Amino acid sequence: xxxxxxxxxxxxxxxxxxxxxxxxxxxxxxxxxxxxxxxxxxxxxxxxxxxxxxxxxxxxxxxxxxxxxx
Amino acid sequence: xxxxxxxxxxxxxxxxxxxxxxxxxxxxxxxxxxxxxxxxxxxxxxxxxxxxxxxxxxxxxxxxxxxxxx
Amino acid sequence: xxxxxxxxxxxxxxxxxxxxxxxxxxxxxxxxxxxxxxxxxxxxxxxxxxxxxxxxxxxxxxxxxxxxxx
Amino acid sequence: xxxxxxxxxxxxxxxxxxxxxxxxxxxxxxxxxxxxxxxxxxxxxxxxxxxxxxxxxxxxxxxxxxxxxx
Amino acid sequence: xxxxxxxxxxxxxxxxxxxxxxxxxxxxxxxxxxxxxxxxxxxxxxxxxxxxxxxxxxxxxxxxxxxxxx
Amino acid sequence: xxxxxxxxxxxxxxxxxxxxxxxxxxxxxxxxxxxxxxxxxxxxxxxxxxxxxxxxxxxxxxxxxxxxxx
Amino acid sequence: xxxxxxxxxxxxxxxxxxxxxxxxxxxxxxxxxxxxxxxxxxxxxxxxxxxxxxxxxxxxxxxxxxxxxxxxxxxxxxxxxxxxxxxxxxxxxxxxxxxxxxxxxxxxxxxxxxxxxxxxxxxxxxxxxxxxxxxxxxxxxxxxxxxxxxxxxxxxxxxxxxxxxxxxxxxxxxxxxxxxxxxxxxxxxxxxxxxxxxxxxxxxxxxxxxxxxxxxxxxxxxxxxxxxxxxxxxxxxxxxxxxxxxxxxxxxxxxxxxxxxxxxxxxxxxxxxxxxxxxxxxxxxxx
Numbered sequence: 063x064x065x066x067x068x069x070x071x072x073x074x075x076x077x078x079x080x081x082x083x084x085x086x087x088x089x090x091x092x093x094x095x096x097x098x099x100x101x102x103x104x105x106x107x108x109x110x111x112x113x114x115x116x117x118x119x120x121x122x123x124x125x126x127x128x129x130x131x132x
Numbered sequence: 133x134x135x136x137x138x139x140x141x142x143x144x145x146x147x148x149x150x151x152x153x154x155x156x157x158x159x160x161x162x163x164x165x166x167x168x169x170x171x172x173x174x175x176x177x178x179x180x181x182x183x184x185x186x187x188x189x190x191x192x193x194x195x196x197x198x199x200x201x202x
Numbered sequence: 203x204x205x206x207x208x209x210x211x212x213x214x215x216x217x218x219x220x221x222x223x224x225x226x227x228x229x230x231x232x233x234x235x236x237x238x239x240x241x242x243x244x245x246x247x248x249x250x251x252x253x254x255x256x257x258x259x260x261x262x263x264x265x266x267x268x269x270x271x272x
Numbered sequence: 273x274x275x276x277x278x279x280x281x282x283x284x285x286x287x288x289x290x291x292x293x294x295x296x297x298x299x300x301x302x303x304x305x306x307x308x309x310x311x312x313x314x315x316x317x318x319x320x321x322x323x324x325x326x327x328x329x330x331x332x333x334x335x336x337x338x339x340x341x342x
Numbered sequence: 343x344x345x346x347x348x349x350x351x352x353x354x355x356x357x358x359x360x361x362x363x364x365x366x367x368x369x370x371x372x373x374x375x376x377x378x379x380x381x382x383x384x385x386x387x388x389x390x391x392x393x394x395x396x397x398x399x400x401x402x403x404x405x406x407x408x409x410x411x412x
Numbered sequence: 413x414x415x416x417x418x419x420x421x422x423x424x425x426x427x428x429x430x431x432x433x434x435x436x437x438x439x440x441x442x443x444x445x446x447x448x449x450x451x452x453x454x455x456x457x458x459x460x461x462x463x464x465x466x467x468x469x470x471x472x473x474x475x476x477x478x479x480x481x482x
Numbered sequence: 483x484x485x486x487x488x489x490x491x492x493x494x495x496x497x498x499x500x501x502x503x504x505x506x507x508x509x510x511x512x513x514x515x516x517x518x519x520x521x522x523x524x525x526x527x528x529x530x531x532x533x534x535x536x537x538x539x540x541x542x543x544x545x546x547x548x549x550x551x552x553x554x555x556x557x558x559x560x561x562x563x564x565x566x567x568x569x570x571x572x573x574x575x576x577x578x579x580x581x582x583x584x585x586x587x588x589x590x591x592x593x594x595x596x597x598x599x600x601x602x603x604x605x606x607x608x609x610x611x612x613x614x615x616x617x618x619x620x621x622x623x624x625x626x627x628x629x630x631x632x633x634x635x636x637x638x639x640x641x642x643x644x645x646x647x648x649x650x651x652x653x654x655x656x657x658x659x660x661x662x663x664x665x666x667x668x669x670x671x672x673x674x675x676x677x678x679x680x681x682x683x684x685x686x687x688x689x690x691x692x693x694x695x696x697x698x699x700x701x702x703x704x705x706x707x708x709x710x711x712x713x714x715x716x717x718x719x720x721x722x723x724x725x726x727x728x729x730x731x732x733x734x735x736x737x738x739x740x741x742x743x744x745x746x747x748x749x750x751x752x753x754x755x756x757x758x759x760x761x762x763x764x765x766x767x768x769x
Contacts, residue, residue, distance in 0.1 A: 066702040067141035068161075074134045075163035081577075083161070090160035091138075091153070093145035098683070102690045105579030109692040112699055119703030120719075133719050136706045171238035176715040190711035190723060203714045206728040207281040208301075214274045215303035223301070230300035231278075231293070233285035239716070246721040259726030259733075273745050276732040309455070309742075311448030316741045325738035326731035346758040346767065347421040348441075354414045355443035363441070370440035371418070371433070373425035386767035399753070399760035413740055416754040449742065456742035465748040466755045 064093045065103045073112050080104065134163045135173045143182050149174065204233045205243045213252050219244065274303045275313045283322050289314065344373045345383045353392050359384065414443045415453045423462050429454065499542050503550035503571065506538060507558060510573035512678040514581055515564040516671045520592070529588050529671060536584060537574035539671075544569055557680055564674040578676040582688035589670030593660040596653040604645040604659065604666050610637045611662065618661070625658035 068087040072079045081100050088095045138157040142149050151170050158165045208227040212219050221240050228235045278297040282289050291310050298305045348367040352359050361380050368375045418437040422429050431450050438445045507513055518526055518541075530539045544565050552559045574581050594600065606627050613636045622629045628639040644659075645651050651659070659666070676683040710720045711727065736746035737753065761767075 063698065063702055063705075064141055064144045066698050067137050067144065067706075070699065070702055070706070071134055071137040071141060071157070071161045071163065074137065075158075075161045077162040086160045087141070087157060088145075090156045091141045091145045092147040093141070098681075098687065101577045102579050102688075103695070105577060105583060106690040106692050106695040108580075108583070110696045110699060115696055115699035116703045119700045119707055133703075133706055133710065133717060135717070136710045136715060137702075140702070140706055140709065168238040168241045172236065172242040173715055175236045175239055176713050180709075180713045182709060185709045185712040186705035188708055188712055190708045190720075190727075203724070203728055203731070204281055204284045205716065206714060206724045207277050207284065207732075210725065210728055210732075211274050211277040211281065211297070211301045211303070214277065215298075215301045217302040226300045227281070227297060228285075230296045231281045231285045232287040233281070243716045246716045246718050250721055250725070252725060255722040255725040256729045258722070259729045273729070273732055273736070273743050276736050276741055276743055276746075277728070280728070280732055280735065306455075308448045308451040312446070312452035313741055315446050315449055316739045320735075320739040322735060322739075325735045328734055328738055343755075343758055343762075344421050344424045346762050347417045347424065347754070350754075350758060350761060351414050351417040351421065351437070351441045351443065354417065355438075355441045357442040366440045367421070367437060368425075370436045371421045371425045372427040373421070383765075383767055386765040387761075390761065390765040392761055392764075395761040395764035396757045398764075399756040413750070413754055413757070415740070415742070416750050417758075420751065420754055420758075452742040456744050456747050458744075460744070460747045460751070462751055465751040468748070468752065 064088060064091065065099055068093075069103060069107065070112065070116075079107055134158060134161070135169055138163075139173060139177060140182075140186070149177060204228060204231065205239055208233075209243060209247060210252070210256075219247060274298060274301065275309055278303075279313060279317060280322075280326070289317060344368060344371070345379055348373075349383060349387060350392070350396075359387060414438060414441070415449055418443075419453060419457060420462070429457060496546060499546050500550045500553070503540060503542070503547065504554055506540065506571070506573045507550065507554045510538070511575045512578055512581065512676055513561075513571055513573045514578070514585075514676040515561060515674045516570050516572050516585065517567060517674055518570055518671055519568045520667070520669050521568075521671075525669065532588070533572070533584070536576060537572050537581065539570055539572050541570045547571055557682075558677060560682060561675060561677050569674075570671070572671070572673075578678050578683040579688055579690060581676060582673050582683075582685065583690075585671045585673050589668045589672075591665035592667040592669045594651050594656055594666045596651060596656040598651055598656075598667070600645045600647050600649055600651055600666060601668075602647045602666070603643045604651070604664065605641060605643050606638055606659075606662065606664065608638050608641045610635055613661075621654070621661075622658050625652070625654040627658055627662075 065084065065088070068084050068091070069079050071087060072083050077083055081097075081104055084100050084103065085095050088100075135154065135158070138154050138161070139149050141157060142153050147153055151174055154170050154173060155165050158170075205224065205228070208224050208231070209219050211227060212223050217223055221237075221244055224240050224243060225235050225237075228240075275294065275298070278294050278301070279289050281297060282293050287293055291314055294310050294313060295305050298310075345364065345368070348364050348371070349359050351367060352363050357363055361384055364380050364383060365375050368380075415434065415438070418434050418441070419429050421437060422433050427433055431454055434450050434453065435445050438450075516539075521529075526541070533539055547565050547569060548562050551562050551565075572581070572585070574584075576584070594604070610632060614634065615631045615636055619629055619631070619636055622636065622638075626642075626644050628642060629636050630639045631637070644655060673685055673688065675685075676688065707720065709715070710717065711723055714724060716724060733746060733749065735741070736743050737749050740750060742750075
């Protein structure tokens with residue numbers, strides 16, 4: 063999930079998510095950086111609406127709770 | 133949430149969440165770094181079982197929307 | 203959560219939520235007071251309608267109940 | 273609700289909820305302090321497991337109508 | 343409902359629910375006391391697990407939450 | 413809950429809920445009477461529309477029952 | 483100047499073609515080996531035009547492709563193994579994942595021909611069709627599709643696998659599937675491998691599921707939100723929820739401990755009423 067957190071962090075910082083920015087953030091965090099995974103992330107972001115994912119997370123929070131109620 | 137994302141990224145990379153590591157990650161992401169908030173983050177996380185805290189559903193208040201959407 | 207309780211207590215007492223008032227309440231409760239967290243609280247509360255937020259909680263109550271029912 | 277907020281604040285600060293501690297916190301918040309309500313609070317909390325009580329959903333009767341409307 | 347409230351009040355006070363105790367409570371509340379209904383109440387409550395019935399009522403609320411959380 | 417039962421019993425009997433009437437009912441039921449809680453009860457009930465609170469709860473009841481039947 | 487191998491002279495156009503391919507390998511960041519089997523020349527032209535902005539598609543004889551790759555630097559010659567059948571080379575400055583995605587988008591469904599092997603279980607779904615009863619009914623039945631007449635039209639009675647993955651499709655079934663507009667085949671440019679700076683990427687690596695990626699973002703955002711609330715790390719995004727949480731905890735405590743506070747009274751009354759109702763019900767006492 064590190065790649066995802068890195069992307070979220072860059073996104074929320076209002077910067078562009080690029081191979082370089084993701085690698086820089088991962089390196090700063092001391093994470094192992096796998097070029098292919100960074101590329102895969104960047105290429106997939108074209109079709110991923112991060113804002114929507116964040117909104118869904120807030121909305122989905124209670125859903126996460128549901129199984130506990132079972 | 134940048135501070136949280138940064139903390140989780142460091143945590144997931146198996147490193148220690150310290151003022152320095154958080155600042156380094158935020159800086160790499162191009163985020164504005166507020167010393168006080170970094171300190172607040174570190175202090176809030178003290179003694180917190182992160183694994184448990186991320187898995188436990190946050191209080192579900194926004195859920196109020198759920199029934200309407202159902 | 204102490205910081206939040208302190209803020210709500212001050213709010214319901216009809217006083218202004220400031221760094222000083224929050225610190226005074228926390229100190230009276232015997233809580234450790236972290237300046238950075240107080241600052242973070244005040245800054246996050248800026249522009250927030252506490253009355254409205256509480257009203258939403260009342261509505262959301264049953265959803266919040268789900269995990270507790272486990 | 274100030275009395276309950278005060279009680280929770282003291283509880284979460286790891287201190288004992290007594291008439292004196294509740295009064296001190298309320299006074300620090302600038303709240304009017306009603307001796308009878310403080311006494312009533314202390315007496316109501318006697319023997320209550322606060323951790324369990326805050327986690328247990330309040331009887332949410334009016335709000336419970338929401339799902340039915342879904 | 344007065345008869346039931348009276349019975350619950352007596353039950354929660356740790357006393358025995360008898361014709362006399364119910365009548366005494368009703369009289370103290372200024373309610374009209376109907377001998378036949380008191381008898382009917384006592385006989386209806388025979389064999390009823392009041393604790394369980396109360397618990398069921400409390401439980402219904404959180405359960406209602408489940409669909410909302412789904 | 414005895415205090416609430418007593419208040420509801422008095423209300424349903426068409427009498428006024430006062431410190432004295434509540435104490436009388438509690439005493440008749442053999443309950444321990446805490447002056448401070450009686451005072452707090454009377455003061456908290458000020459402005460509360462009991463009929464409406466019951467009606468709301470009653471409305472919610474069938475909703476609450478639904479999931480249990482599922 | 484013609485190079486000679488044995489007695490046979492290699493025509494100039496072939497040498498030019500190889501030289502051009504070698505230049506492309508050198509000048510573009512990445513290149514891929516693609517298969518374009520079952521694409522008509524017409525479709526191929528269309529795809530080439532669509533790709534023109536972002537990639538160069540070169541179609542030539544496999545022998546020339548192989549020669550160009552073998553004569554290139556580094557580990558480029560390793561890519562020769564992916565040349566087989568109708569093969570083209572594609573050159574771009576994008577990254578391998580984007581190239582894969584771009585080519586995946588060129589795929590279009592196509593009917594399966596008689597005698598072709600089903601790429602997966604071919605299923606017909608239960609439901610109405612637009613065909614009137616008549617010869618079609620026996621045609622469908624002959625192809626093993628369970629049909630009936632419903633409301634004056636042919637309907638499929640049940641969802642059924644009519645051809646298992648790996649089996650050959652019969653003439654009858656091919657006709658029926660085509661009439662039902664079930665297109666089990668995909669035609670397009672299929673990426674076999676991509677070369678970038680010494681690394682060879684295969685399709686299984688290049689396939690990134692965007693839905694899965696989106697879900698990961700949701701999970702990550704949720705984890706962050708949970709942590710922020712559970713550790714009470716106050717920020718703009720969670721302050722309202724924290725207020726709600728604190729207030730709800732206070733109300734919960736108020737109700738559980740029966741603390742007489744105005745905000746709690748309606749809940750206490752409701753609870754008492756529900757308890758009384760429940761006891762009345764359990765005792766079948768007529769109110």
